[in-house]
Amino acid sequence: MSEIVGQTPATSADVGRRAAARAEPRLLIDGELTSATDGEEFENFSPATGASLGVTAAAGPQDMLRAIDAARRAFDETGWSTDRALRRRCLAQLQQGLEDEKQEFADELVAEVGCPTMTLRNAQLDWPLAESLRYPARLIGEFEWERTLCGGGLFGERNVRTVVQEPVGVVAAICPSNFPVEVILNKLGPALAAGNTVVLKPDPNTPWNATRIGRIIAERTDIPPGVVNVVPTPSNDVASLLATDPRVDMISFTGSTAVGRALMRLGAETMKRTFLELGGKSALIVLEDADPVAALRSAVGVCVHAGQACAATSRMLVHRSAFDDMVAGVASAFDAVPVGDPASPDTLVGPVITATQRKRVLDACTRATVDGARLVTGGRSVESLPVELAGGHYVQPTVFVCEDPDLAIAQEEIFGPVLVMIPFDDDDAAIRIANNSAYGLAGAVLSASTDRAMAVARRVRTGAIGVNGGMFYGADAPFGGYKNSGVGRQCGLEGFGQYLETKTIGSRIPRQH
Structure with a gap:
């Protein structure tokens, strides 16, 4: 089983002290x-050690209303x-300020x-810092x-219609703990570039970046x-209050599907525009002609950041002819994955964010075994922790084999380093299993034939999908989900449009005498 790797001189305790010395604990209001x-x-607690890093001001009702x-x-x-030149200048200033404090971030x-x-x-x-503000600033x-729209239509040549794009108004940006800088900048960038104002509410487990x-x-x-x-x-x-106050025009939320539903219900009373980027249970489809080395490398992706990524491909669908060999290879790879202090440059799997989240992951693993899934490796907390990490929230990289794609472990988002492997018999079966999900956020297809992989990818009901290692991420690329994975898109022209209203003005050209 994977265990904590050797420590380096830079530890989470060291990094935590540096972060605390430079942290900003205050609110920004008006x-x-x-x-x-x-x-x-x-x-603010360290998930790596469990120790307190320091404190942050806790906004109360009066602060939120202000x-x-x-x-x-x-x-x-x-x-x-209305002042586009001001917005471009301010985003450039913010970009420079972020770059100047990159090490602190x-x-x-x-x-x-x-x-x-x-x-x-x-x-x-690095990715959000490179383009999450620059791209929407350029769009200005x-x-x-x-x-x-000149002439024509029902009212003749003297009727002119002007279609105008205007900002929505006040945007409530509510952000998660797993990728806080990335999500915050990909909300702030287009919202501000479009001319909106923002109330930013970060996750309480990760407030200091905000x-x-x-x-x-x-x-x-x-x-x-x-x-x-x-x-x-x-x-x-x-x-x-952000969801119920009528002065807020839009909710832009990234997080769990359950919270997204609650915000949608709360915002419905005042008809708020709602953008939701929610959970996922994405499928990695490995066709029988795929490169097995590439497949193993892709499988390990669910371990990155302890599986705390909504787009993680946490279901691995493998053609039955290669299934047993792939299970053995994935298990060996997971056992060799470096788990440990996130401050170490060798670590791939750090802690999950809280003790509560670790319990959710482990409870899901226990339930999976009871339901009939086969545990191949992992499924427990990491043991034999160094004393300085004893209070951290570590989970072993975990692999289950699941013949029944309807089991909870194959249907529910775990948000931990847990991979479920499912066999299939042909391309149609792989697509059917991939689409047998309440979610539809991301995915991947591997095949020796790009045309075949593309054909499969086009039939998977998901908002983004990679073919043979292709990367869909980028500030210019729309990202979001089908079904329970969300409403709307982040990034790209589609994401920019989330923060705009459309007005059509009809004007009559007077007759010339």
């Missing part, structure tokens, strides 16, 4: 960095929604998220904000007061 009105704070009011006034009473991600340092080079930090100058962004906005940019407000809170009641 341009002011401030403590909570009632003085309340909450602790933030909503500030965002409303900034949208209604300032030129932010990296420390905080390792400390409070528990993500392995190797993930900083991709979706945790390139986007077709207006188009004219509060750092708030401080950079306050100190390093010309973004007017109230345009961005950052209000971390551990209270669901306080957070729910």
Whole structure:
């Protein structure tokens, strides 16, 4: 079984101390960095060690209402929604501020998220920092904000219609703990570029990346007061004000399907626009002619960041002719995966975010065994932890074989380093099993024939899918899900459009005398 790898001089305790020394604990409301009105704070804990990293201001009801009011006034009473040149300049300033504090962001991600340092080079930090603000900033100058429908139609040549794209208004951006910088920037970028104002509510398990962004906005940019407000809170009641307050026009949420449903219900009373990027149970389809080495490499992907990725391919569908060999290969690979302190450059699997989440993962593994799935490897907490990691939340990389694709372990999102392997007999069966899910977020297909893999990919009901290692991620590429995986798209032109309203103006050309 995989166990903790050897420690390096840089440990999570070291990184946590560095992060705590530079952390921003304050809220940002109406341009002011401030403590909570009632003085309340909450602790930020390291998932790697279980120790407290420090505290963050805990927004109460008054703080949340003040933030909503500030965002409303900034949208209604300032030129932010109409001044595109100002928005481009401010996003460039924010970009520079983020780059100047890249190391601090990296420390905080390792400390409070528990993500392995190797993930900083991709979706945790480097990728969003490279393009999540730059792409929507560029769209400000390139986007077709207006188009004219001249003549024709029911009312003749003298009737001109102008189609105008305008910002939605006040956006509540509610973000998760697993990829906080990536999600925050991919919400802030298009929302601000489109001319909206924002109330940002980070996950209470990972508040410091958001509060750092708030401080950079306050100190390093010309973004007017109230345009961005950052209000971390551990209270669901306080957070729910974003969904019920009529001054909020849109909810932009990334997180679990259960919470997404609740927000949709709460927001329905005031007819809020809702963008939801939710859970997944994505399928990796390995056709019988696929490269087995590539298949093993793809299988291990569910272990990255301890499986805490909504797009993780947590179901591996393998042609029956290669199934037994692939199970043995995957089990060996999972046993060899480096599990340990996320601060170590060798670690692939760090902790899950909380003790509660670890229990959910382990309970799902226990239930799977009772239901009849075969445990191949893993399924337990990591044992023999070094004393400095004893309070952390580690789960062994886990593989199940499941002949019945309807079992809970093959249907429910686990959000841990757990892979379910399912055999299939032909391409139609693989597609049927892949689509036998309440989710439809991502996926992958491997085959020696690109045409065959593409044909399979086109039939899988999912919002994004990779073929033979192809990467669908990018600020210019729409991302989101079918079915219970969400409503709407993040990134790309489609994601930019989420933050816009459409107005059609008809005007009559007077007759010339």
